[in-house]
Amino acid sequence: MSSQDTTTAAGEGESVDLADGVDHQVAMVMDLNKCIGCQTCTVACKSLWTEGGGRDYMYWNNVETKPGEGYPRGWEESGGGWQSSDHSERSPGEIPDKEDYGESWEFNHEEIMYEGGDQPLRPQSDPEWGPNWDEDQGAGEYPNSYYFYLPRICNHCTHPSCVEACPRKAIYKREEDGIVLIDQERCRGYRYCVEGCPYKKVYYNAAQKTSEKCVFCYPRLEGEGPEGETFAPACAEECPPQLRLVGFLDDEQGPIYKLVEEYEVALPLHPEYRTQPNVYYIPPFAPPQHSEDGETIDVDRIPRTYLEELFGERVHDALDTIERERDKVDRGGDSELLDMLTDTNPARKYRLEVFDDA
Amino acid sequence: MAEDRLLAVWAALACLLVVTGALAPTLASARPANQIPVESVRADENPQRPTGEAWDAVPAVEVPMTSAPSGLPNADETSIEGIRVQSAESDGRFYLRLSWADETADLNASAPREFADAVAVQVPANTSVRPPIAMGSTRNPVNVWYWRGDAGTEELLAGGAGTTTPFERPAVNASATHDDGRWTVVLSRPTAADAANRTTLAVERDVDVSFAAWNGSEMERSGRKSVSEWYHFRLGPGPQGPPYESILWTIAGLAIVGVSLVTIQAVRNTGGGAE
Ligand code: SF4
């Protein structure tokens, strides 16, 4: 039995599916056309949440090259999620191997920095895999090779199979904003959530003997910092091209609602896992293919079939809609959609206080 | 005549065989079903150690184990089929020695796919009522004595599956060895209880107990475990209750002897008639 049946939030006009018992749902939209793979988000997250204490191998935020194996390696084939859209039965999943995550390597910093050695900087072990091992490899043949970056965090799903997997009810979806959290007091490190999450966004901490995951920087959202100010998650605020929008899915005045529900150009990753993610992606465009003699030809460089594998059938409509709006702007017209996708005003990109006095 | 005597000797031998065959098992299992005797032992014989001499004289009960019913993935795939249980008391301390076959000693949970071996014992918090076997209920909780290869011992209170919470000041000690493809773990605790909800074993009645075990290398953990049915520690007064098995075996033995005697008599008579 699913504990997260959907109810429909009451509101004017169109309305949004929220998890049962959840007042509002935090959401994030990432525009994949802007990601430069700099990993600033990864480092921001790591230095805030996962340094030391058994967390070195964890990347609550990771950025992987697609097409590619991802982090942990082969996560898309690791199972988890739901068997059908009524969320009555989960799909079995596997806990990834330590090697598939990759270990946190020790480097020969000491020798190079202080002992004047002239060997190259390298791990002191002899690793055969690690996060981003296949970075920038992608797929396709010259001159039509292609790849793009896919930043991933926990999706704070509307039907989180990690929650359902836990025999101790240690994972829960927060009532006020739908953030999915693990109660560290209740968790006993059984890792059913690790295997149950199809995105492999729960990590086992062998030092604490509990499982841990992205907390959507909830203390920042709650203004727990020194100034009492509200901040978006660090991965969003630190991103140099500012490609992430943060807010609530059910904030009908905000850009997230419009991109997801109205224009339907922001799509969840692997909707077929049926957890209904609340992180959404603007699918990537690439220049068209080139012929052998360098002529531009009218063929998609990133095969639509591949994007469909990642984002489902709706990716075609999403890409077509964006293309249409771009043409409109090219012809001198106005586009609310493109205005939202190119907005640089943080007050509109991060709408975190809209429900504060509700 | 010589033939006759030979026949008689054979018959007597056969009788003896039948009788010993029938009565021998009664010596081994002269005990009501699912009873675990609690022997008094001397503290200087080291009952706290899995290899302590104290255990040589304590009878062992073979407790069969099966997969616990559970909705967890692969819950019916468990590997531990039985636990050998002994229990003893000495100087106000209660000891339980558990031994089971497991080829690998899984002592670590230091990688995502690593799980440690574990064993647990549950007793009712209130020994006068038998709780639901799946870790009790809210109204009828159980005490769980839990040992895990990587984390040592825990003393927990549970009121149903998924509800274990540690006692504030645990009173259970454990000592474990892995030798020759077997775990042997001794759990011990003061016989009397000094905290709310802690089971007292200083009672004049039998106390329900059941067992669970996990094989870490098979990724057994939580509700994916081998469990036993309810047994009881023999702490009650008076004789050891009705030894049903012994009674049945004795009746069977006597019946066989009777049938043999009648048959021999008949053979003799037939032989006599032919002479
Ligand atoms: S992404 Fe995974 S861990 Fe996060 S809520 Fe969804 S199922 Fe749970």
Ligand code: SF4
């Ligand atoms: S910080 Fe922004 S641009 Fe850099 S990798 Fe992360 S999401 Fe991409």
